[in-house]
Amino acid sequence: MIKIPIHGVIWLLVCSLIGCESRIDETVSESPSNPLNAEVFKLTILHLNDTHSFIKGDHFKLSNDAISLNSTKKDGSPINKITVSYGGYPKLITLFKKEEKASQNVLKLHAGDSITGTKYHTLFKGPKHVSPDSVMMNQICFDAFTIGNHEFDDGDSGLADFIDDLHADACNTPVISANTKLSKNSVAVMGKKIQPYVIINKGGIDIAIVGITIGYKTATSSNPDNGTTFSSELETAQITINKLSRSGVHHIVLLTHNQYQRDIDMAKTLSGVDIIVGGDSHSLLGDSTFTNLGFHAVGDYPTITRNADGDIVCIVQAWENTHLMGKLHATFKNGKILSCEGFPLMPIGDVFTYEDIDGTNELLSKRDQQKVLAFLSREDELVPVVDDPEALTRIKQYDQQIDTLLREVIGFTDENLCLERVPGQGRSNINGCRKQTYQHGSDITAIIAKAFWLTVSDADVAIQNSGGARVDFPKGKINFSNLYDLLPYSNRIVKADVSGAKIIAVLESALENHIDKGGSTGSFPYAFGLRFNIDASERAGSRISDVEVISRNTMTWSDIDISKKYRIVTNNFLSTGKDGYKEFSKIKWTDTYIDYHDPLARFIEGLSEQNLKVSKLPKEEYSIKSFIDPDGCNHSIYEDCVYTW
Secondary structure (H helix, E strand, C coil), X not given: CCCCCCCHHHHHHHHHHHCCHHHCCCCCCCCCCCCCCCCCEEEEEEEECCCCCCCCCEEXXXXXXXXXXXXXXXXXXXXXXXXXXXXXXXXXXHHHHHHHHXXXXXXXXXXXXXXXXXXXXXXXXXXXXXXXXXXXXXXXXXXXXXXXXHHHCCHHHHHHHHHHHHHHCCCCCCEECCCEECCCCCCXXXXXXXECEEEEEECCEEEEEEEXXXXXXXXXXXXXXXXXXXXXXXXXXXXXXXXXXXXCCCEEEEEEECCHHHHXXXXXXXXXXXXXXXXXXXXXXXXXXXXXXXXXXXXXXXXXXXXXXXXXXXXXXXXXXXXXXXXEEEEEECCXXXXXXEEEEEEECCCCEEECCCCCEEECCHHHHHHHHHHHXXXXXXXXXXXXXXXXXXXXXXXXXXXXXXXXXXXXXXXXXXXXXXXXXXXXXXXXXXXXXXXXXXXXXXXXXXXXXXXCCCCCEEEEEHHHCCCCECCEEEEHXXXXXXXXXXXXXXXXEEEHHHHHHHHHHHHHHHHCCCXXXXXXXEEECXXXXXXXXXXXXXXXXXXXXXXXXXXXXXXXXXXXXXXXXXXXXXXXXXXXCHHHHHCCCEXXXXXXXXXXXXXXXHHHHCCCCCCCCCHHHCXXXXXXXXXXXXXXCCXXXXXXX
């Protein structure tokens, strides 16, 4: 456990090591100006995180079993599933406005990773465009936004462009991160565009919102400029809290992009923290309401623990991809939390459809629409809302610009191609995908690797990190829009000649990055032309075994030769050693100048030209032959290992 001394000399020494003083807003007075308030003070926090350019909403399937609809399909058969629209900025904007009016002392917070994830970022990033994400965020007008790792995907300049878009509006959302120290040459000037914290007065009470960005993951899994560094999340948080407390600010909210479990661990170690509003782990918190809808809640909303002082700390997160808004009510007295309560609010539409026998989407009858709405409205977490008209107009304008290019159908799949990072994680929102990917991991990531391998005709092995793929491919049509959603990054394909020993070392380092160093699950390796066993319960360096390589000529497998050179292809992001692929940085790569999306597009179009659909790879072509998780549970034997990634 790290303890942060506060005695003057030692404190200055710590600050000199991590540079905290230079990043602390000196506008805060050192003399107490806001004494502890003996009266009860109530605060409401409305929050988002990890919205990832998912501007529009999504939908889920609701079983008809408990509703008893009168409507039937054209052939008279019963309607089994009802389609319910939910989430998206148009609904969330309406919900934020509604909830802000309904409460006093409201803070609106975004815990990072606003960008990267869909075509709305990929096609509209850079100084020549206005980010759709900033346009939507400015309609909510957040009181603070902390920097996530993906805000650095396009370097410090990309971050600066996004901040400029946020600040171009009258809202001028404060962008905060106390543990980020930008390169001296960075265009995103610290103190001008990024602050360590912001102090907001609500009901006569000063509330400090301190930004914390996950450091190691951002440095290794994104693209900050050389010289941009990240100090300890825990140490920086404590030093900043201490300074604020001495200045008379006793209500402390950490706005973190630091993962749910790390937030819990940090809360127990810190002194003086009251609330942590987090992100990064895409954690759905809540009760059986979401479980009953087929989603996977991983903890309580709010999650309550105790800090190092023994006082209550309330920890919340709001899932991902604009699916819902978190709503937290906190009650303070004498600068400490007395209680907190709340729940995530999922905005839903009030128009419901079903799939008819011919595959068309049809409206339920008016009477049945009302029955479904009444059924859903029984849950406090599900809130029927009307889409914000201004948001809809802005989305329409963006869509008109890109629709022509992206709507072209390039292929089909007659089965769900599931997204997963680590076997058994249960990341997909498609029902049945956890079981489908339980033994061998992601379907769609395996296909991406094969597409790389096919496109570079002299490649022996293709490697793709799990975090590079972002969405499932549900059965049905596949168009360019799906490709951009799946692969939102502006990468290229690169190649190099690498020894068999080096390939094994790369796989080991990718696993070590996540398991031992607290890095992203996005580093988990997938491949084509290469297959292996993974035992994550073994020590670092001994987790990969029984490695085989396929022959391009005969399509037969043989043991890898550790001394032989193999031609390997990957994306240029990994080639720089990012996301735990540190061994790649020691290799001389050749740029193919093939766009990241092109191999998969070629693969899908090639199948379509042969009147073939995209399907899961044969079992023998998956790179993961067997998987044992860190607890020693063998996914080839047991059906429900419980390890939480």
